[in-house]
Amino acid sequence: MASRTASKDIIALRGSAAIVSEFFGYAANSILYNRAVYPGESFAKVKKYGLTMPLTQDEWVNFITSATSKNSGKLQGIVMVIMSKATSEVIERWNFNIDTYPEVVEKGSIKEKSDKKIMREIRAIKRQIDSCITDLPCLDEPCVFDMLAYTDTDVDAPDTWIESDTKLIHNTQMVKLHSFDTKVHKVDTVVSYKKNEDDTSSSSSSVIREARIELLEAELGRFVMLANESAEEMYTRLKKIIKKIRSYGSKKWTDHEVVKIMLRAYFLRNSVLCFMIRDSPNYEKMTPEVVLGRFIRHEMMENEGLLEAELGRFVMLADESAEEMYTRLKKIINKLRSYGSKRWTDHEVVKIMLRAYFLRNSVLCFLIRQSPNYEKMTPEVVLSKFIDHETLLEEAKYVDIMSKSVTASKNQDIALKANKKQKGKCVFEESTSEDNEDSSSLDEEKIALIKSFKKIMKSRNYKSNKKNDKE
The missing domain is CATH 3.30.900.10 (HORMA domain)
Incomplete structure (x- = not known):
């Protein structure tokens, strides 16, 4: 060295x-x-x-x-x-x-x-x-x-x-x-x-080169920004054409000329930004990369505005679970944060979650907001409360359906007994043992149902959760 x-x-x-x-x-x-x-x-x-x-x-x-x-x-x-x-x-x-x-x-x-x-x-x-x-x-x-x-x-x-x-x-x-x-x-x-051994071949080569340059320049004359194309993708296409022209010896297409084409192509996307760039004091010295950076920043701000508007309209869809709702919300928040936005903290996300879930269970949303540690709650904690509510609701529906099923079966059995009594004492006595068996079967179903419900409540640790909520 x-x-x-x-x-x-x-x-x-x-x-x-x-x-x-x-x-x-x-x-x-x-x-x-x-x-x-x-x-x-x-x-x-x-x-x-x-x-x-x-x-x-x-x-x-x-x-x-x-x-x-x-x-x-x-x-x-x-x-x-x-x-x-x-x-x-x-x-x-x-x-x-x-x-x-x-x-x-x-x-x-x-x-x-x-x-x-x-x-x-x-x-x-x-x-x-x-x-x-x-x-x-x-x-x-x-x-x-x-x-x-x-x-x-x-x-x-x-x-x-x-x-x-x-x-x-x-x-x-x-x-x-x-x-x-x-x-x-x-x-x-x-x-x-x-x-070159003779001027003819040199002249021929020059003519071919000029013809290729003319074709590429005609392509630049028609150059526009495609639908759904980003500024970066547009610049990549333009750069390939410029590189080809320069490889044939053309010195016309300076950085400033490239900037002009970029502004013309981007004008329909954002005319105000293009005017601002052209009115900038250092416009003549701007490189294509600097202009591209301005375009990208504009697109990021535009996308950020669209995403924030989407958050303003964010609601919970019909037949959508709390977990599915949170997955949709998280995708939007992650995009906003990728653009550098620091506004959307965990607490702001929690607010949107409560607003979206309010029509599903307003009481639960009020209880969460009244919680002492509400300001420090993360979206994941709130989501877990939503999931607990949905799980308990499903369990309650299941128990209700089973109870109605047992009651309907019992009523049908009583009606059957009454019909048998009207036909005579002999028949009534004959069916007594069957009635006892049916009654015993109904009791067993009730006992099994109660045990099942207790197991569900125990597995959900309902009592301990209730104590935690009070705390």
Whole structure:
């Protein structure tokens, strides 16, 4: 690692080599991403050098970059070669030439340069790599890449490295990019690509590119926000079109132009917000991401208002249990809280529950409100009281039905006895034993019913609950 002091930024040989090797890794990933050698979805976005950098998890790319970093102290240069997958013809050469200051190696001297300056120079190279992509010929066929390392003769090369030719491009055209300097190493960057053999093919390629740009611009002219589409989904669609246009070299579609399209598309959703953004003092400098953030905040506030209105109309549905009612209510509350609303505390939820349950059992709702600890009751505690009430109500209904059934059976038996008495004494005496059996059967049913009810009351722990309610 680079050596540092409190007052000076001093970089030694080893620290400079680490900075250079790290730069190679990120530069290689940026080139592979921008030239679409690997699909875009295989790259993750990370923050480095104050910029958003693409980084792939591909094992081959990571192996090559790590292998070069291990020998970065003895590298004279690295060349990334992009070739046709079908023919192995070299299409581009990205040459990173490394010059080491001799006095650092020979005398071990150290020089001062701040990290900020080095990072600024690296950022300039990264931006140049991104911008010069539009000037390079389109890669219209699948491509692969290879890495060439120019090293000192005494380097301990990995076993997987083999000698290679220089993979030069005939009829080449070169673009020199910025360089960066650590005061130990200086890195120059040059990209070479194959020049078109005749102007006709170049002109044809240009015509095709312009035609594609026109089609995409026509699509932007018709761009609208779809029904039931969120601001984020709309921006994702727009961003894909803009990215395609920029890949063909169009420099017309700046961030400000993108913002204009976003406002036009969102105008029917919220014209007032769009006017406010346009009247903002820093409107000209607003990025699409800032405008998107304003749209998302508006949607969150709008959704929050709709949900609060839904809570204002919240009632208990017919044939709905207390538990089902609470499940519906909880979904609305969770959505509101996800938008950052702090208004809907547990006590506010309890109020809505009591209001909704009032028509089902007004007495129970009054008792809960009169409870000493009402202010501290959670929705779950109130729900448990509702469930207890519903359970007891069901038990009472069951007992009532059973009682009516027994009474009806007894009345039917008495009527039968009266009919038999009218037919004569002999018949009456004959049926006496049967009457006793029926009477005994009715008594047994009553006893069984009472025992069942006692078991139910005991299982519900009715007495202890009653004491708790009094407390």
